[in-house]
């Protein structure tokens with residue numbers, strides 16, 4: 439089994455925080471040990487299935503860039519953000535009836551929907567347990583709550599827009615901000631807050647996180663059209679099949695000579711594999727791919743611009759490398 443987007447790959451980019459990321463893996467395993475053997479088994483499966491650990495890495499990077507960094511204090515929150523991400527994916531895979539993620543079977547495919555939903559709830563509660571009584575400020579708790587509220591609202595918003603062709607850039611960007619960019623943004627901001635950075639630096643880190651988050655999701659959406667299953671760990675055309683209309687498709691719906699045919703496919707809840715393949719073909723032949731690439735690059739440029747001057751040295755280098763990694767990733 440090939441594991442996609444592994445911890446190892448992310449570790450090379452975040453080598454400055456390698457000891458903290460190493461420790462994070464241990465903390466995650468401990469957090470998912472439960473008196474219920476099945477939850478421990480699923481937790482081990484989820485941790486071993488990899489993942490880029492991008493959210494805790496950004497948080498730790500931001501925190502370590504501050505003079506007031508204390509690894510012991512920072513770690514529970516690093517684990518909490520990854521656990522929230524993990525729980526949201528477990529629930530998302532139930533909603534989407536997904537069979538594979540990161541090249542491995544999803545929890546719902548392996549253990550059924552009921553166990554998957556309850557395990558997601560358990561992991562979610564465990565995330566909040568990690569941060570309670572750790573002396574974080576009230577603001578930290580508020581950010582975490584806002585983050586989860588945004589994720590849920592974003593999922594509902596996306597759901598209400600499924601299999602529809604009336605999309606524009608603004609609506610798309612609001613959707614991806616809620617599901618991805620706000621999360622990355624809050625991770626960067628939380629790092630600054632826990633590290634004791636000034637409000638200006640925290641605001642700059644937040645803006646950096648938002649910009650790379652937007653680029654990250656646009657790249658993800660692009661890969662759904664341009665990537666191959668062997669590399670991205672889930673079937674290509676997944677978004678189209680599930681009725682999620684993304685930037686390359688929105689653009690193709692405006693400019694492709696085959697836009698009427700494309701509209702017919704993406705709004706069809708009964709679309710066949712052949713129709714998905716044809717939709718991908720139409721989008722690939724249009725300027726949708728280039729348009730999405732340009733938009734992602736604009737956000738990466740913005741990320742570099744808004745990164746606070748106060749973030750220097752190895753932390754700065756790593757933040758810039760992270761932006762480059764997001765721009766180049768093909769999984």
Ligand code: FPP
Nearest residue numbers: 522525526529530562586589590593617618
């Ligand atoms: C993956 O996106 C899913 C999300 C980013 C968030 C899903 C959020 C929820 C289900 C609600 C939050 C729940 C908890 C417990 C915090 P995607 O479907 O675009 O990506 P994918 O192709 O990798 O599935």
Ligand code: MG
Nearest residue numbers: 530531534536
């Ligand atoms: Mg999904």
